[in-house]
Amino acid sequence: MFLFLKCLPRLFSQANKDLKRHFVLTFSSSLSIAIALLMAMVMTVLAVNVSYFTENIEEQLVIQVSINPTFQNDEIENLQDELQTIKNVKTIEYSDSEEELDKLIKDYGETFAQYQGEDKNPLYDVFLVELKDNAKIEETTSAIQKLDGVMEATYGTSTVNTMVQMFSGLRIGGMIFVAALIFLAIFLIRNTVKLAIQVRKDEISIMKTVGATNWYILFPFVLEGMLTGFFGALLPSLFCVLGYTSLYNALNGTLMSDMFTLIKPYPFTIYVVLMLLGIGILVGMLGSYLATRKYLRWTR
Amino acid sequence: MIELRNVTKSYPNGVHALNRISLSIEDGEFIYIIGPTGSGKSTIIKILNGEEVPDSGTVVVDGINVGALKHRKVPYYRRNIGCIFQDYRLLPKLTVQENIAFALEVLGISKKKIRKRVTEILDLVDLKEKARAYPDELSGGQQQRVTIGRAIANKPKLLIADEPTGNLDPEKSKEIMELLEKINAMGTTVLMVTHDIVLVEKFKKRTVTLDQGFVVKDSKKGGYVSL
Known part of the structure; x- marks a missing residue:
């Protein structure tokens, strides 16, 4: 643990160096993740609002x-x-x-x-x-x-009933869609980190020869993946806060009729942003772990 | 102290790399392993540095049963062993002193200690004036000396040299041999795999001859004897 703390600055600078070295690669994968997360964000906002509608309607039943x-x-x-x-x-x-x-x-x-x-x-x-x-x-x-x-x-009427059912269908569909997008993001990060590993293959083999522990080799890559995911989450987060707030204000907080009351942007958007950043970082971690695992295994 | 007892290793493709090899090497010894291609020399190295696990038999290095090591422990075991290769394997973007320091940084040693140790090593391998040069600015012999410096930076007990003179002319080979002897004299066990008959004849050490996975000759007196 002590060794870990002592090495931390060096590991961070290593990850930073890596990010700079293949900036284009990192940028493109960040962008792809941003797009995936953007769609995920829209779906989430939609799904949460729909479930909010449903609750409202059901309360009136x-x-x-x-x-x-x-x-x-x-x-x-x-x-x-x-x-x-x-x-x-x-x-x-x-x-x-x-x-x-x-x-x-x-x-x-x-x-x-x-x-x-x-x-x-x-x-x-x-x-x-x-x-x-x-x-x-x-x-x-x-x-x-x-x-x-x-x-x-x-x-009420049977229309209310079908609407409730439709909404729950929409919610489930949205969740599946979001899950698929997150899976895609993991895949993208895995590929980015795999390429980064290829570039540093010699370095890794020397590190292994002189007895660097696996986590020491792995950490910069995981960090890199986490940062990529984090950068990817920034754009959709911004969209979420600005976009949803202005939408809310433009529509005066309701959609068509009073039955569809939108959720207030604060603190709702903050939760969504935290979720996006969390997903970005987690996805980055998972993706880079998956990429490094194979390369860093001892062949014995 | 290295002890191999009835070590057998075969690869999935059916090659029997080692056949019931028994060998013991004392601390501070200098030993050649010679033999034709495919005789199992590389496999011995891989087993000693923990890259491969023997199919049967035991390998004990300095009291550690290498074959039974857990994956997690291999890096720590590796720190007892320095490795040098025919193709140097230096990092091209780092200078000589950075290359040597790299091996120590990885182990989490403090900067002050690293600087001190790097100076010592540059002195030992006689590359002080090249400290800030990059590997591609050095000759083959000089590059190999950097590799040796990096391998012994962590003061390993055992130095494994895989054909260290393979790419060098006789003059430079002699230089490397003298350096290895110097390191050996400081107490490090040196195990050197080589093809170079001239060197084996000139610097007479204990010589183990391998052929098709068997030890065919173990001569304490040294020197190359044709089979």
Whole structure:
């Protein structure tokens, strides 16, 4: 360990020298990594936002259970107890027909005010049921439908449902894409470092002859790979911070409707940048390790 | 002290490089290994410096069983052994003194100690005035002296020389031999693989003759004897 610290400046200068020696090579592989990470960044930002949308939408998912208007208060309470026994049910909120009408007027305008007043109100008293797991919304709704005294059980529209499913598909697709890009970046760095090793082959063989330990030989290459990855991550990071922030400001924080609220750029972009730098460095480390492993193995 | 006992080594391509070789070399000895191409000379070197593992038999160098060494330990073992080659293997972009210092830097020795040791070595190999020259500015003999300097920089117990005079004319070869004798006189065991019959005759040392992986002659008196 002590030896390690003592050698550190020398190893760093070695890596630096190497980087300069094949600057073009390093630059091109940094650039390729930058492009790969840029795409990965866009996909990540998209995926995270989509999952944020989904969460928002899912939070708004409520089953509206219309109650038979002939039911009396104690029967309504019984029904509430029955609803409570259904597995997936999280909360139940009672809202009578007048409250429902008020909501309608508030949301859609005064035209509905004509229905105000005794006997004119066409709405039912309802239970608003929230679920623990929104994915099972259909089963739960049909279970509620079968209960005695339930006129109707509905949840939003089926479009919401397909949208949620589409979003989750998009999320998974995005993840696979990002994984593929990271794999590509590892491959690129591996090749860069392999070439760097070729250049220094004589030096390495002499180092081995005089008894340099493997890590001493390996370290500058790993460092080089890490730096390449780091440089590659800088460009997409910059794009992420500036691009996303200006996009957010331009769109006023929402996409098309209030349902799609974008994530606030701060601290979200910082997390993405940290992730990019982390991936860049890690990918560089892994790539150069893979490249050096074969060359530095003792042939015995 | 080097002890080879019944060492056998064959390569995947079916060549039996060494056949039950037994050999013991005392500390401070100077020994030639001679023999035709393919007689197993290089294999002995590779086994001694830890590059190859014998198929059977044991190789003990200075109390270390070389064949059983773990990969991780090989570099540390290597530090006990200096190697010089026919083709010098100097780094072209480093000067003479940097080339010698390189071998010490790699081991994490402090700069002050390195400077001191490099001066000592330049003195020993008689290249003081060439300290700042690059290898391509030197003659073959001078380059070989730098290699020797680099090999002994870390004060190894054993110096292995693989045809050190292979590319040199007789005059320069004599120079190298005298340098090796000087190093040997300082207590380093020297094992030299050579083709050069003239040298073996002139500087008489213990001579081991190999042929097709067998020791066919081990003459303490030295000198080349035709088979």
